[in-house]
Amino acid sequence: MKIHKIIICTLFLFSLQTAMAQDDLLGQLDTKPVKKEAVTATFKALQIANLQSTKLPAKGEFYLLISHRFGDLTEGLQNFFGLDNANTKIGGIYGIADWLSVGLSRHTFQKNYETALKYRLANQLEGGFPVTIVGYNTFDVNTELSKDDYPSLQFSNRLAYSAQLLISRKMSESLSLELAPIFTHKNLYNNVSENANLMLLGFGGRYKLSKRLSLNLEYDTRLNAKEDNPYQNPITLGLDIETGGHIFQLVFSNSQAMNDVTVFNNSTGNGSKGIFFGFNMYRVF
Known part of the structure; x- marks a missing residue:
């Protein structure tokens, strides 16, 4: 029992x-598994200053872009501290999807038309993937070239390209950093001082000063430039001012041109000469 x-x-x-x-x-x-949220507001503007940031327009958003780079500040009153001559860029960027945008701009420099494609490959996630990765490609057409100067000029000689991989990380609420391997190609170039293909490594950062202000800095080092070339590594200091639907950027750079291929290849300022003040203004619709 x-x-x-x-x-x-x-x-x-x-x-x-x-x-x-x-x-x-x-x-x-x-x-249910916890969904990891994407990190937001790594950068407030589509550019750090000249270098692209990893920010993209949302689907359906349209950005109107107007940029100026005035003349050389170091020439003083001779050109009224650069105000006597300026390069202008005007263009638009449209968000096809949250991860994809296209852009078109026209530059007074070389009467250049620049098209751009920007696409997100990965997002930095809260407690997950550590960085945001974005691809960026530009395609330039130099319409200033004339057959009077180049009798055998062909359309392909007008073209130049860039390919960039933008890798950013929001380190804190105040600090964001970016690393950018860059490749550029010119079909027409000065064989003495330039390479058809140029490799660069870009560095950029944003430090938030207040709710609507941030200080930006970028530097691009050319990895295979010719030793006797007259050009400098691009360097730019910027200040972001956020005003509702506008992002206004004040910029000091050693490049007066604003199309990517020329910024990366042909920046002329060396610190004592060739400092160009200007601005980027974005209006979102």
Whole structure:
């Protein structure tokens, strides 16, 4: 009789334990995995200053862009601190999808038309993937070239390209950093001082000063430039001012041109000469 009681008690305890284990398993199955949110506001503007940031327009957004780079500040009153001559860029950027945008701009420099494609490959996630990765490609057409200067000029000679991989990380609420391997190609170039293909490594950062102000800095080092070339590594200091639907950027750069291929290849300022003040203004619709 005692044996029967022991067997019945054992079976009861085993059944109870099994039921509790099943409830625990069902509880685990019912628990949904926590979705990791994408990090936002790494950069407020589409550009750090000259260099692109990893920010893209949202789907359906249209950005109107107007940029100026005035003349050389170091010439003083001779050109009224650069105000006597300026390069202008006007263009638009449209968000086809949250991860994809296209852009078109026209530059007074070389009467250049620049098209751009920007696409997100990965997002920095809260407690997950550590960086945001964005691809950026430009395609330039120099319409200033004339057959009077180049009798054998062909359309392909007008073309130049860039390919950039933008890798950013929001380090804190105040600090964001970016690393950018860059490749540029020119179909027409000065064989003495330039390479058809140029490799660069770009660095950029944003430090938030207040809710609507941030200080930006970028520097691009040319990895295979010719030793006797007259050009400098691009460097730019900027200040972001956010005013509702506008992002206004004040810029000091050693490049007066604003199309990417020329910025990366042909920046002329060396610190004592060739400092160009200007601005980028974005209006979103």
